[in-house]
Amino acid sequence: MTHPNPYRLTDPPADSPPADAPSGVSRGGVLRSVLWAVVVVSTVANMAASFGGARTWVHLLCGAVTVLGAGTLVVRNLRGHK
Template sequence: MTNTGPRPLTEPADPRGTAAPGVSRGQVLRTLLWTVLVAGAVANTVASFVGADAKVHLVCGAVTAVCGGILIVGRLRRPR
């Protein structure tokens, strides 16, 4: 009988000792951070157009700044 369950995100390493290509946890995190950063910037822009309260702008700006900061630190810590 064959396994019909969900497949893993990465394939197991091949017998020659080289890892198979796959999606790393860091790539997923960077993609998520970029998505949240863009969403925060868009939300701040929309809040400007609709005349939202200053608290909305502060929250959107804080989310955008935190995501940007994490992305910058991650880039600086990665080897070149």
């Protein structure tokens, strides 16, 4: 519940959100987007390494980053549904 500000000289504009309204982008939303970007980039890098004939450690590194990113997304999703 919002209370009017007794020190305000004018009324706030009708189109302004209340002071306790949530912001448009949450921290979790940003993290989710970054994790998806990491998963996609590491997957594409792994495919490029396959076509380019890169060494084994490059494939392993890209695969590990992909698995960690995807695993983090799955864990965050499962914890969010409790």
